[in-house]
Amino acid sequence: MARAPLVDGHGRRIGDLRVSVTDRCNFRCQYCMPAEGLPWLERDDVLSFEEIARLVRLFAELGVEAVRLTGGEPLVRRDFPALAAMLAAVPGLADLSLTTNGYLLERDAEALVAAGISRFNVSIDSLQRDRFFRMTRRDALPRVLAGLEALARFPEAHPIKVNAVALRGFTEDEVLPFARFAREHPYEVRFIEFMPLDADHAWTPEDVLTGEEVRAAIHAVYPLEPEPREPSATARVHRFADGKGRIGFINPVSEPFCDDCNRVRLTADGKLRTCLFSLGETDLRAPLRAGASDDDVETVIRDAVWRKELKHRVNDPGFVQPARSMSAIGG
Ligand code: SF4
Numbered sequence: 228m229a230r231a232p233l234v235d236g237h238g239r240r241i242g243d244l245r246v247s248v249t250d251r252c253n254f255r256c257q258y259c260m261p262a263e264g265l266p267w268l269e270r271d272d273v274l275s276f277e278e279i280a281r282l283v284r285l286f287a288e289l290g291v292e293a294v295r296l297t298g299g300e301p302l303v304r305r306d307f308p309a310l311a312a313m314l315a316a317v318p319g320l321a322d323l324s325l326t327t328n329g330y331l332l333e334r335d336a337e338a339l340v341a342a343g344i345s346r347f348n349v350s351i352d353s354l355q356r357d358r359f360f361r362m363t364r365r366d367a368l369p370r371v372l373a374g375l376e377a378l379a380r381f382p383e384a385h386p387i388k389v390n391a392v393a394l395r396g397f398t399e400d401e402v403l404p405f406a407r408f409a410r411e412h413p414y415e416v417r418f419i420e421f422m423p424l425d426a427d428h429a430w431t432p433e434d435v436l437t438g439e440e441v442r443a444a445i446h447a448v449y450p451l452e453p454e455p456r457e458p459s460a461t462a463r464v465h466r467f468a469d470g471k472g473r474i475g476f477i478n479p480v481s482e483p484f485c486d487d488c489n490r491v492r493l494t495a496d497g498k499l500r501t502c503l504f505s506l507g508e509t510d511l512r513a514p515l516r517a518g519a520s521d522d523d524v525e526t527v528i529r530d531a532v533w534r535k536e537l538k539h540r541v542n543d544p545g546f547v548q549p550a551r552s553m554s555a556i557g558g
Pocket residue numbers: 479483484485488489490501502503504536537538539
């Protein structure tokens with residue numbers, strides 16, 4: 228059943244839902260969580276597959292066409308491909324995508340593609356084994372690269388994107404290796420500016436290696452040409468002037484893209500976040516479990532989205548970092 232489109236108080240139509248299916252992760256990335264991990268959600272607090280599917284169906288009826296599945300690390304959730312298949316069958320969804328750290332990709336690639344996931348983002352912050360280990364606290368680079376190769380064998384999985392978080396004092400030595408990686412492999416590499424969503428709340432603006440700095444470093448060696456930006460896109464994509472691939476820059480700190488933001492997020496415990504940096508959340512799990520009708524849940528969603536933030540305030544004096552960290556929001 229089609230419902231009126233979901234529009235926020237600034238006239239932006241919501242078309243993209245990010246769904247965190249778990250807060251758990253098998254990596255311990257320095258810029259995300261402490262070595263010992265975080266207190267995980269209790270199993271009963273996490274939305275069931277049926278609850279996720281019901282909410283995704285409702286959002287699709289409200290005009291959402293794209294759903295991205297995230298975590299923590301989504302592939303650690305048991306039977307995840309079965310959930311993906313349930314969501315791929317939701318009427319009205321044009322695009323089902325996944326963000327993963329790639330550690331379990333070699334095991335799951337075939338099942339994920341068969342389930343109907345059409346786009347893949349694999350997070351890799353270094354192409355050097357020791358540095359990868361230093362960043363993720365896991366000696367896993369060979370396995371992640373093997374997972375990427377396994378996925379690349381499926382034509383329907385392309386274009387595959389490789390996301391690298393850009394950190395000052397770490398990523399500078401990775402920039403040209405990643406540029407060569409994008410030129411020599413069928414992957415689109417994107418650098419993402421480090422955002423204040425770390426569990427340790429240690430982020431400072433000085434830690435941000437800006438997209439422009441990375442772009443300039445690459446352009447000096449491998450000339451780049453910008454491509455037109457898609458509406459509501461997060462990445463500014465460039466192609467190599469000699470035609471050997473593409474590279475993207477996601478610059479939420481230095482070049483915010485909030486004006487035409489069309490995204491909202493659902494956390495693993497059923498909270499609706501209208502912005503990545505929201506300081507408040509709306510509980511959708513409670514009405515679901517209290518037997519609310521779809522119309523009732525729709526009203527709750529509409530009210531929350533109407534109050535969606537115009538933009539983030541990361542660069543504003545007095546910026547307050549959300550209590551919930553990236554691992555519990557899911558990119
Ligand atoms: S920071 Fe918030 S408003 Fe800006 S693009 Fe991200 S989710 Fe949208």
